[in-house]
Amino acid sequence: MLTEALTALAAAGGTAVAQAAGTEAWAGIRQRAALLLGRGDPQRERAQLERLDVTAAALVSAVGDEVDRVRQVQAEGWRGRFETLLEDLDERAGQEAAAELRALVAEARNAADSGARMEGNVFHGPAAIQVGDRNRQDNHFGSGA
Template structure:
């Protein structure tokens, strides 16, 4: 089996994240159809199977209890990353380039505003990040603007 280039692994990971983020949103029907078509590669039976798999993912994400939601998201994201990696690994160079282009276009079209990215071993977020350690050590690094400490007291004229 051929190893994927780092950029293709990152693209597959973005695809997995996209599936999880789109599930349950107004964008889901169109996104779901395009992902199923991409993974089906022109085979109606495979496309139908992928559509059903996508529906099961959306159902699992919707049905997960609050305390299980993050683990469910992680599992589903990893499963879809693997599906995209498997597809990319199975193709010749021309097919891989075509799928890469299609997946990039799909993700660009459905990407939420404020897209973020991180390198290997990094975490990027377009919103709040909470770091917690239950009986262990937690650490975080901020690259960019941040203010830590007690907030400034507002001027009385500000209310």
């Protein structure tokens, strides 16, 4: 049975894969995930690459309200694969795999963060900026704020 921290790591990995699909970061995340799950077996790596391609295709073909549902389903599937990997390895190999999964999650986060940069902007007066997905922002301007 996985520790709470490893379960959370597996969930973060699943989310990272599902969110990276279709982005500029996809090629790197796809390769890193396949290598991690393949554990040095070229046949298993190819099978993971095919699964990753199915994930990307499912997300690219989703439209409208369906996108979030498909992304969640894909994230849960990858979470399960990462959990199984971490459960099946001995302690040393499990620690190595966890470190690789942390690196995959960090790469995905860095790629997502790099797309949210604002550079060279000049504001003359009050300005409100919101970056990200599904954010909530409450702004109050004036003396009653």
